Amino acid sequence: MNVLLWLQMPWFASSRSARTLFFIAVLAPLACAIASCFFSGTPSRWWPFGLGLLCVGQCFLWVFFIPSTLALAMEANVLRMPAVQRHVVASVVLYGVVSVMAPTLWLGLVGAPPLTVATALLLSGCAGLIYATAPRYIAVMMCFAPALFNAARDALHLDPGELDDPHTTRLMAALALVVLAMVVRRVRWLLLYGDTQPKGWAAPMMFLWRLGSTDERRVLRNSPDWLRAAPDIAGAGPDHPHKAIRMALGGVYIPLTWRGVGQQLLVAGLGFAVMAVCGLLGGIGAGARRGLPSSGVLHVMALSGFGSLGLIVGTMSGFMALAVLNRRWKGASTELSLLALLPKLGDGLALRRSVVRACLSVPLFLQGLTLVAVLACMALWPQQARIGGFALLSLLGTAAITTALVVSILGGYPLGTWRNALLLGLGQVLTFASVGLPWLAWNQQTDWAGALLSPLVLGWLLLIVAMLWLARRGWLALQQLPHPFLAR
């Protein structure tokens, strides 16, 4: 028995990013649960909320953290190291017991029914592990399960009931046992034959984050040809240096043919369409329970969904562009070497402008499309135009953040992972506040939300000014560099 080793095993087997994720996704919900319990006046009524937070943490623990040990065990099997496999199995069992029993004990002490808590935690953990070990195409479909359930609950008269209802507990226990059986079978199979698993979309989901989804070459290698966007190399040459630079940068920057654009929209659109239809059906059902007309609910949901989707796309475009640029300008990237020695790209200020144009074009174009979406919502929903105004402000802020971070990378002043995450996170918080607070203030007549609107505007304005300063600093630094493709 080496309990300490078993406890340490997931930590040793995890990549650095998985460890970071552990703090964010697992410990943050746990900390929130502890804090909310501490500040809650009546813990006996608080426990469903705390259990919800703990289930989120439990799910993430078994999605992102524990599977790294399973991958280690699979490698140990290939390397004929059965002792490592045995330790991994012991570690997984230990974490299973501790992650269910410890919270159950805690919540039991504050008055929660222990069986319900244990069942919910077991179900969350098993769901997380089955998601992590399932082939990627099945795991993607599993993401739609909550939306599908929400949509189907009215049509099929499914009512999960209250959490402390014994019937609900029995239902959860039965479901947990089924999923547990599936998990045991799947894990056992992976430990024995995991190395013979096909790669790409048929590979277990956990491999995606274990090796890093940012390894674009591996992703490209494992992607089927029909899923690959068709690059448009026709105009990428000395006559259009910014397009040539985009081609060399890769990722979201690759110029696509119209067929390629349609193909990508189809792939992304399918997922969004399923989510949108499920969301609408769920919303109509919820509206019907409150006696609201379907047409009104549909109108509100369609427009708010459209606007929210626009905001998400706008923010995500910035994230993805920054990820590509960070990879290219970090270390000795081969693309950067190629660009540095490629003749006819221009020189001096013209080349720097081409680089900035190429690097900003894609995220700002997508954010421009988002702007159009928000303006369309404002036109179709004039009574909510004031909310649209806040959405516009958030878009402006997001564009400023994207511009500042991009130009900082180009100028040799990358802010680093944590500062980038902090700024982007702040932008996200302000964006969601820009959608939520005006809605609460003007539609729900919530006083505290109304009082926060002016500080929100001020916050955005301060952030935009700071971003403009950062962008200017980056641009001046870029002009001082001997050429814009110097590795950092």
Add this chain to the structure above:
Amino acid sequence: MNAVLRATETVVPPLAVRELVHCYEGHNVLAGVDLVLQPGSVLGLIGRNGAGKSTLIRAMLGLLKPLSGEATVFGEPALTLRDDTKARIAYVPQQPEALAWLTARQMLDFVGRFYPRWDGRFAHDALARAGIVPNRLLAKLSPGERQRVDLIRALASQPDLLVLDEPAAALDPVARRDLLREVAMRAGESGTTVLFSTHIVSDLERVASHIALLRDGKVQLHCGVDETKERYARLWLPAAMAAHASAPSLSQRRHDDGSLSLVVARDANGQWPSAARLAGARLDTLGLEDLFVEIAA
């Protein structure tokens, strides 16, 4: 007048570095490197893993800014090359992974647009000879195939200066021999200057006209390949004489029995160090591989 101009052009070295210093995380990788490539020469850059070969190559081409020192390409500062000069250079990095999202044909088509002397026919034929499917995504090629495609890309631009960072690392023996033949042919027929880094000493012997050995951030040895046997030797001194040895040497190794092995060079007058004349001293001729092992170890 034209003759004078031509003469001036020919003496401009394709690559030259002076007092080049660079460090990573406080560790000096290049500690004052001086190196000049003569036009038409094939220089093999050799050194142990982590000796700084790739860093030196990248600094020579202006791909990174050294802490201090100067690098020039065809007489121009490496960090601010003009388009005309860039068109004369081809560089194949150690891990040619660029543009993995394009097919081999798309990549060659795209890159070829930038080079005025691009030989599309050569690129097409070379791909066919290598048995690489042109419509295959670069990301899906094996490392050896990727390296071959990148070498084809480099050679198709008909460069005056070809810089290869461990070009044979992923190649099979047949492909390696093809590459060396191509390099030798380009250097011999077109006067292309070649710099290539490698661990494989037999490759050096096959094509290099000169070698440079990088150790401790400096070029320890730079001479013609044919000169090495004449110029360098291993001097072995018995234990009794080892204490009297004051010979300037490229490396020293003391054996368990107290005897001493030194790699020594002839002086400007072609004489071995005086220690070679001590009683019991022995001079051994060194092959290129032995010389590398003795100095780099």
